[in-house]
Amino acid sequence: MDALRRLTRWFVDPQFEHRKKFLGSLDLFADLSSGDLGQLARSLHARTYRPGEVVFVEGDIGRALFILESGSVELARRSPGGEPVKLYTLKPGEFFGEMALLESLPRSATATAVETSRLHLLYRTKLEALLRSQPRIGTAIMRHLARLLSARLRRVSGALTAASAAPHA
Amino acid sequence: MRERRPLPSLSALVVAGAALYAGYRLRAALAPFVLAAAFAYVLNPAVAYFEGKGLRRAHLVVLGYVAALGLGAWASAGIKAVVVGEIDSLTVNAPTYVGKLQGLAAREESLLTGRLPVPPEVAQRAIGSAVDAGLARVQALPSQILGLVPLLLHALLVPFIGFFFLLDGPGGFDRLIQALPSRYVEQALHLAGEIDRSLGNYVRGLVIAAVVVGAVSFVGLVLLGVDNALAIAALAGATSFLPGLGAVVGAAAGGAMAVYQFGSLWAGAKVLILFGAIKLADDAFLEPLISKRAVHLHVTVYLLALIVGGEMFGFLGLVFAIPAACVLKALFGVVWAWYASETGLAAPFASEAEAVPYV
Numbered sequence: 001m002d003a004l005r006r007l008t009r010w011f012v013d014p015q016f017e018h019r020k021k022f023l024g025s026l027d028l029f030a031d032l033s034s035g036d037l038g039q040l041a042r043s044l045h046a047r048t049y050r051p052g053e054v055v056f057v058e059g060d061i062g063r064a065l066f067i068l069e070s071g072s073v074e075l076a077r078r079s080p081g082g083e084p085v086k087l088y089t090l091k092p093g094e095f096f097g098e099m100a101l102l103e104s105l106p107r108s109a110t111a112t113a114v115e116t117s118r119l120h121l122l123y124r125t126k127l128e129a130l131l132r133s134q135p136r137i138g139t140a141i142m143r144h145l146a147r148l149l150s151a152r153l154r155r156v157s158g159a160l161t162a163a164s165a166a167p168h169a
Numbered sequence: 170m171r172e173r174r175p176l177p178s179l180s181a182l183v184v185a186g187a188a189l190y191a192g193y194r195l196r197a198a199l200a201p202f203v204l205a206a207a208f209a210y211v212l213n214p215a216v217a218y219f220e221g222k223g224l225r226r227a228h229l230v231v232l233g234y235v236a237a238l239g240l241g242a243w244a245s246a247g248i249k250a251v252v253v254g255e256i257d258s259l260t261v262n263a264p265t266y267v268g269k270l271q272g273l274a275a276r277e278e279s280l281l282t283g284r285l286p287v288p289p290e291v292a293q294r295a296i297g298s299a300v301d302a303g304l305a306r307v308q309a310l311p312s313q314i315l316g317l318v319p320l321l322l323h324a325l326l327v328p329f330i331g332f333f334f335l336l337d338g339p340g341g342f343d344r345l346i347q348a349l350p351s352r353y354v355e356q357a358l359h360l361a362g363e364i365d366r367s368l369g370n371y372v373r374g375l376v377i378a379a380v381v382v383g384a385v386s387f388v389g390l391v392l393l394g395v396d397n398a399l400a401i402a403a404l405a406g407a408t409s410f411l412p413g414l415g416a417v418v419g420a421a422a423g424g425a426m427a428v429y430q431f432g433s434l435w436a437g438a439k440v441l442i443l444f445g446a447i448k449l450a451d452d453a454f455l456e457p458l459i460s461k462r463a464v465h466l467h468v469t470v471y472l473l474a475l476i477v478g479g480e481m482f483g484f485l486g487l488v489f490a491i492p493a494a495c496v497l498k499a500l501f502g503v504v505w506a507w508y509a510s511e512t513g514l515a516a517p518f519a520s521e522a523e524a525v526p527y528v
């Protein structure tokens with residue numbers, strides 16, 4: 001039994017297991033089984049960004065979703081006067097750029113690595129391939145993105161309604 | 170106003186052009202590496218499948234090679250006996266085949282001379298020159314087949330180099346992505362994804378087609394009692410890498426062998442019917458599998474790619490012409506998509522349903 005356990009340990013890739021565990025901890029992939037996470041991990045590309053390195057620039061055409069595994073990434077947008085306005089700083093486990101999976105439109109903000117950051121990229125072609133070959137995985141991701149879109153739209157609608165209902169100063 | 174992505178500099182284009190030219194000049198030396206890369210590319214999905222189950226790539230590749238070596242050693246005795254038997258049979262029967270061929274040619278010549286509505290000497294001269302041309306082609310066949318021997322010499326080198334490609338897996342591509350300026354990472358992934366989508370299905374489909382055509386040809390030829398069935402089936406399978414050619418080559422080689430062996434045209438016709446059925450099945454079942462989701466090439470582009478590939482790189486050029494055309498098409502598609510999105514030519518998604526309130 002011990003020999004079998006040692007043999008299994010010898011065969012199993014610990015880095016891959018770590019990657020699967022990390023992906024399984026994300027809301028986006030919460031509905032996926034261990035086998036699905038293994039298939040998904042093969043579809044992601046990992047890249048390390050140096051501090052200050054720009055991940056993408058506002059106005060670039062987006063084609064990938066980014067998942068932050070370690071480090072931190074800052075999102076900033078240019079004001080009408082051209083000054084950068086800091087929007088949000090992402091922490092490990094958060095993802096951004098998800099709208100690129102749905103449409104090839106210009107990015108609405110610039111993303112910059114604040115410190116050495118490890119990011120996983122899910123490219124749209126890979127998601128489309130998953131939707132064809134592993135519909136369960138692709139559908140779970142799309143369902144989560146649709147829910148996220150819906151939640152954000154409700155929040156914006158609520159904020160607009162509140163703003164229009166507020167007495168004008 | 171959106172910031173424009175800088176265009177690749179002239180020096181980058183010059184370096185790329187020089188690299189392509191150097192690759193062309195060194196094509197003979199690069200051939201085993203290209204074949205090894207194709208070999209690794211075809212086998213990679215099997216490794217990646219088990220890698221997706223959490224197993225180490227290095228262990229999988231080593232185990233796979235050990236298993237293949239063991240299987241090869243176990244099967245080699247049987248295969249060797251079959252190959253030696255085929256060669257012996259060809260050597261022993263060659264004079265008989267030639268005699269039968271000459272007898273058949275003389276018989277058909279005298280029959281045709283009498284039936285053709287032209288003076289006998291004219292008919293005899295025309296038939297004689299046609300037979301001579303056919304015999305010349307048959308005589309040239311061994312030297313043409315010998316021309317492929319250098320490729321067979323790669324039989325050991327290709328799996329050896331392919332071992333290292335398989336061991337590294339996507340590591341090389343990951344290093345390239347890491348080395349690229351971050352702004353081009355998404356473009357590079359887009360291009361790699363498009364190429365993999367079109368090329369992957371095409372190449373893997375071709376391998377399946379070659380194996381199926383070879384196996385079915387072998388069974389059919391054995392059932393018809395044709396000699397050298399293994400050699401003819403292997404030839405048909407190998408030439409199936411050029412879509413549609415396998416059945417034609419198999420029909421020509423198998424038909425000629427059957428006519429020589431049995432001394433009747435009907436025997437050759439039966440082989441033609443066999444390969445006709447294989448071609449029909451290939452068109453109906455295998456071709457859709459190959460072209461499914463692959464880049465569809467216009468027939469003129471298809472032919473042009475084959476002619477240019479054959480002219481520049483010989484037999485290997487013919488094999489890799491269509492995959493190279495698929496890569497070029499994917500490259501143009503990505504460059505066009507990039508240009509269209511950068512210049513605002515691509516229209517954003519719009520729907521009348523946008524006007525309906527979100528409730």
